[in-house]
Amino acid sequence: MRWRKYVKQIAPYVPGKSIEAVKKEFNLDAVLRLASNENPLGPSSKAVDAMQQAMAESHLYPDPTAAELREKLATIYGVLPEQIITGNGADNVISFVISAFVNEGDEVLYCTPTFPAYRSTTLLMGGKPVEVPLTKELTFDLDSLKENITDKTKLIFICNPNNPTGTIVESNALEQFIASVPEHVTVILDEAYIEYVRKENYLTGIDFFKKGYPVITIRTFSKFYSLAGLRVGYAVASEEMLAPMLRLREPFAVNRPAIAAAVATLDDTEFTEDHFEMNEAEKLALSEKMEELGFTVYPSSTNFLFIHIKSDAQELFNALLKKGIIIRPCTGWGYDEYVRISIGTKEQNELLLSTLKQLE
Ligand code: PMP
Numbered sequence: 001m002r003w004r005k006y007v008k009q010i011a012p013y014v015p016g017k018s019i020e021a022v023k024k025e026f027n028l029d030a031v032l033r034l035a036s037n038e039n040p041l042g043p044s045s046k047a048v049d050a051m052q053q054a055m056a057e058s059h060l061y062p063d064p065t066a067a068e069l070r071e072k073l074a075t076i077y078g079v080l081p082e083q084i085i086t087g088n089g090a091d092n093v094i095s096f097v098i099s100a101f102v103n104e105g106d107e108v109l110y111c112t113p114t115f116p117a118y119r120s121t122t123l124l125m126g127g128k129p130v131e132v133p134l135t136k137e138l139t140f141d142l143d144s145l146k147e148n149i150t151d152k153t154k155l156i157f158i159c160n161p162n163n164p165t166g167t168i169v170e171s172n173a174l175e176q177f178i179a180s181v182p183e184h185v186t187v188i189l190d191e192a193y194i195e196y197v198r199k200e201n202y203l204t205g206i207d208f209f210k211k212g213y214p215v216i217t218i219r220t221f222s223k224f225y226s227l228a229g230l231r232v233g234y235a236v237a238s239e240e241m242l243a244p245m246l247r248l249r250e251p252f253a254v255n256r257p258a259i260a261a262a263v264a265t266l267d268d269t270e271f272t273e274d275h276f277e278m279n280e281a282e283k284l285a286l287s288e289k290m291e292e293l294g295f296t297v298y299p300s301s302t303n304f305l306f307i308h309i310k311s312d313a314q315e316l317f318n319a320l321l322k323k324g325i326i327i328r329p330c331t332g333w334g335y336d337e338y339v340r341i342s343i344g345t346k347e348q349n350e351l352l353l354s355t356l357k358q359l360e
Pocket of ligand 1: 089090091115163192219220221228231232
C-alpha cells in the first residue's frame with residue numbers, strides 16, 4: 001500500500017535517450033552513446049560463449065540463489081557466499097536494500113548531485129531523502145553528512161566513486177566516518193565504479209566489512225565487466241543484514257545467461273585488464289583534449305569525465321544529439337553548465353572531439 005500512496009511523488013526515471021530512438025528521431029545510420037558509462041569494448045568473448053551455452057537451457061529456471069556466481073565472488077573477495085545477494089542490476093539491489101530498511105518517516109542521507117535512485121526509492125517507501133551538497137572539490141562531504149544525522153536517520157548512501165562527478169573519498173576519512181556513525185544508522189557504499197580505483201592501500205566497502213564494520217556494499221557488472229544489457233548487480237554484507245532483503249527480492253531476478261556471462265567475465269582477466277588499460281589511457285588523452293578546448297575536467301576515478309563546459313549543457317547536448325552523439329547534461333542542482341561524458345575507444349573519443357570542434 002505504501003507504494004501506491006507515494007508513487008505520485010516520484011518523477012518517472014528516464015535514464016537518457018536510447019540509441020534506437022535517436023537514430024529514428026534524426027534519421028541517422030549510426031549513433032554513439034557516451035552517456036551511460038557503458039564499456040565500449042563490448043562483452044568479453046568468453047562471456048558471449050558462456051551465454052550461448054546457457055541459452056540452450058533457457059527452458060529451465062535459473063538458480064534462484066545464483067550460487068555459482070556468489071561462490072566465485074566470495075572466493076575473489078574472501079567473504080562467504082552467504083554474505084552476497086544478487087539482483088537484476090545494482091538498480092534492483094538499491095531498491096530492495098532501501099525497501100528492507102526504510103519505514104515511513106525514516107531519513108535517508110546522501111550528498112548531491114549523485115545517483116538518482118536513492119531519492120526515488122526512499123520516497124516510494126514513505127521515507128525522507130535528506131540531501132546535502134558535495135564539497136567544493138565535488139566529493140561526498142563526510143563532515144556535513146555527520147552533522148545531518150538525526151534520530152530518524154536510517155541509511156547513509158555514499159556513492160564512491162560518485163556518479164556524476166567521478167570523484168572518490170579518501171579511505172582513511174571514510175573509515176573514521178563509518179566508525180563514528182551511531183548504531184541506528186547503516187552506511188551503504190554504492191561502488192558501481194570501484195573496479196576503476198587502483199590506489200595503493202585504498203580500502204573499499206568490502207574491506208571495511210571484512211574489518212568488522214556493519215556496512216553494505218553494492219556493486220554491478222554493468223560498467224567494468226561490460227554486461228549492462230544483462231542486468232547483474234550484488235550486495236555484500238553480513239547474513240543478518242541480508243536476511244530481510246532475501247525475503248523481499250524476486251526469486252529469479254538474475255537470469256541464466258546473465259549468471260553464466262558474469263562468471264565467465266570474472267574469469268577473463270585478460271579482457272578486464274585490457275579494458276582497464278584502455279580506459280586509463282583514453283581518460284588521460286580525452287581529459288587533455290577537453291582542457292585544450294577550454295573546458296575544466298575534474299579528476300576521474302571512473303570510466304567517465306565530469307566536465308565544466310562554461311556554457312549551457314542542455315544546448316551542447318542538443319547540438320551533439322543532432323550529430324548522432326549522446327552525452328549526459330547534468331542540469332539541476334546548480335550544475336547547468338556541466339556534462340558527464342563516458343570514455344569511449346580512441347576512435348569514439350576522436351569522433352566526439354572532431355564533432356565538438358565543428359560546433360565551435
Ligand atoms: N549505482 C551507480 C552509482 C550507477 O552509476 C549505476 C548505473 N549508472 C547504478 C548504480 C546502477 O547500475 P546497474 O546497471 O547495475 O543497475
